[in-house]
Amino acid sequence: MYEGVIIEKLFTKDLRFPTSLNSDGSDAMHTHPDYSCAYVILETNTGQKAHGMTFTLGRGTEVVICAIKALENLIIGQKVQDIYNNFGDFWRKLTSDNQLRWIGPEKGVMHLATAAIVNALWDLWARLEGKPVWKLLVDMSPEQLTSVIDFRYITDVITKDEAIKILKEKEDNKKAREFDLIKNGYPAYTTQVGWLGYSSEKVKSLCKKYLDQGFTAFKVKVGQNLDEDKKRCAMVRENIGSSNVLMVDANQVWCVDEAIDWMKSLAEYKPLWIEEPTSPDDILGHAKIAQALKQYGIGVATGEMCCNRVMFKQFLQAGALEFCQIDSARVGGINEILSIYLMAEKLKVKVCPHAGGVGLCEMVQHLQFWDYVSLSGTKEGKYIEYVDQQHEHFKTPVVIKSAAYMPPTDPGYSSEMFPSTMEKYEFPKGTYWQELANNK
Numbered sequence: 001m002y003e004g005v006i007i008e009k010l011f012t013k014d015l016r017f018p019t020s021l022n023s024d025g026s027d028a029m030h031t032h033p034d035y036s037c038a039y040v041i042l043e044t045n046t047g048q049k050a051h052g053m054t055f056t057l058g059r060g061t062e063v064v065i066c067a068i069k070a071l072e073n074l075i076i077g078q079k080v081q082d083i084y085n086n087f088g089d090f091w092r093k094l095t096s097d098n099q100l101r102w103i104g105p106e107k108g109v110m111h112l113a114t115a116a117i118v119n120a121l122w123d124l125w126a127r128l129e130g131k132p133v134w135k136l137l138v139d140m141s142p143e144q145l146t147s148v149i150d151f152r153y154i155t156d157v158i159t160k161d162e163a164i165k166i167l168k169e170k171e172d173n174k175k176a177r178e179f180d181l182i183k184n185g186y187p188a189y190t191t192q193v194g195w196l197g198y199s200s201e202k203v204k205s206l207c208k209k210y211l212d213q214g215f216t217a218f219k220v221k222v223g224q225n226l227d228e229d230k231k232r233c234a235m236v237r238e239n240i241g242s243s244n245v246l247m248v249d250a251n252q253v254w255c256v257d258e259a260i261d262w263m264k265s266l267a268e269y270k271p272l273w274i275e276e277p278t279s280p281d282d283i284l285g286h287a288k289i290a291q292a293l294k295q296y297g298i299g300v301a302t303g304e305m306c307c308n309r310v311m312f313k314q315f316l317q318a319g320a321l322e323f324c325q326i327d328s329a330r331v332g333g334i335n336e337i338l339s340i341y342l343m344a345e346k347l348k349v350k351v352c353p354h355a356g357g358v359g360l361c362e363m364v365q366h367l368q369f370w371d372y373v374s375l376s377g378t379k380e381g382k383y384i385e386y387v388d389q390q391h392e393h394f395k396t397p398v399v400i401k402s403a404a405y406m407p408p409t410d411p412g413y414s415s416e417m418f419p420s421t422m423e424k425y426e427f428p429k430g431t432y433w434q435e436l437a438n439n440k
């Protein structure tokens with residue numbers, strides 16, 4: 001299959017959207033984010049194109065582009081058959097270049113670059129198979145699926161054989177769950193109501209807007225000022241009512257003990273979780289916070305900036321998170337994310353993906369759909385994050401009905417953006433940025 005198909009070209013685009021102008025996407029740590037992405041287009045000798053990306057916040061996207069270019073020679077000239085016949089081995093080659101790994105390994109800018117390329121490779125595979133990525137994953141046998149994963153460094157928690165066993169145990173009702181997914185979709189929560197820079201009036205009216213659309217779970221940003229947080233949480237709680245779900249997200253601003261104290265003060269608003277209370281690398285710190293907040297019914301959520309499967313492994317082993325927030329544009333793309341899902345399933349931790357960023361909703365839905373149909377087999381107590389930003393730039397944007405993600409049918413990873421978007425928002429030569437520079 002795919003005989004003679006070779007990856008011939010790799011293009012990159014530095015795409016930036018001026019979201020900081022309206023505080024869209026703002027939080028206590030990232031007060032002025034310009035939602036951006038390092039975007040990759042692969043082209044084969046047959047003319048097939050595929051699209052992938054990793055999410056960035058504006059400045060620094062050019063550094064990720066540089067790292068993607070450093071990996072380019074590992075991709076160009078590859079026969080796609082060789083990649084997909086042994087994707088786990090290929091993924092290891094991509095992350096183990098004996099010189100490049102020194103500036104990682106498997107973390108930081110190099111791993112963001114890996115994610116962008118690997119996401120494009122999955123888009124390509126799904127297009128060649130004529131399926132959306134979620135269906136490509138669902139249709140794989142446990143043996144095929146585990147063959148894409150590099151189990152190095154995680155066999156103390158899960159081996160390939162164990163993973164195959166877990167997947168086999170879930171095979172019986174897969175068809176029924178796939179029907180359910182197509183009919184009812186997958187529950188979403190929204191963060192759109194609560195970006196930190198939004199005024200109280202705006203938060204209030206957005207609560208109403210998303211309640212009217214059927215949302216029952218809402219996330220707000222906290223962490224800059226305790227009195228303001230109390231007012232905001234009280235107001236949101238009053239607007240969404242006591243039976244709906246509230247989550248709060250501090251985006252890493254606190255020290256460990258500060259996080260515990262701050263959250264004790266917000267406990268009366270009954271948040272389901274506190275997200276990223278402290279440094280994303282502090283596993284034992286998160287464990288301490290989780291332990292201290294258990295009595296208040298507040299769980300710890302983290303993962304959107306967790307750099308690789310080894311860190312996730314330790315978070316899971318240490319009981320440092322109750323909600324595991326994989327991110328489709330981090331770690332080394334789908335191959336590595338699948339290993340995190342498998343560890344979370346084995347250690348009975350809920351996966352609630354992060355999606356606050358460009359294209360993250362579009363991509364991550366595929367993974368959570370696969371998890372439901374093939375792995376965890378349940379949606380109970382789980383949500384995919386939804387933010388209502390930049391969807392208009394995608395050829396196949398997410399479809400949300402009654403606060404549920406509906407599975408896409410188009411082949412690929414839903415990651416393709418319009419050429420007109422690139423003409424306008426490529427930095428710095430796109431028309432939007434040129435006009436801005438000229439008006440200055």
Ligand SMILES: C[C@H](O)[C@@H](O)CC(=O)C(=O)O
Pocket residue numbers: 024025026027030033057191249251304354355356357385
């Ligand atoms: C800077 C991003 O918008 C970040 O605040 C997103 C995030 O933390 C989330 O969606 O969760």
Ligand SMILES: [Mg+2]
Pocket residue numbers: 249251275276304354356
């Ligand atoms: Mg977050």
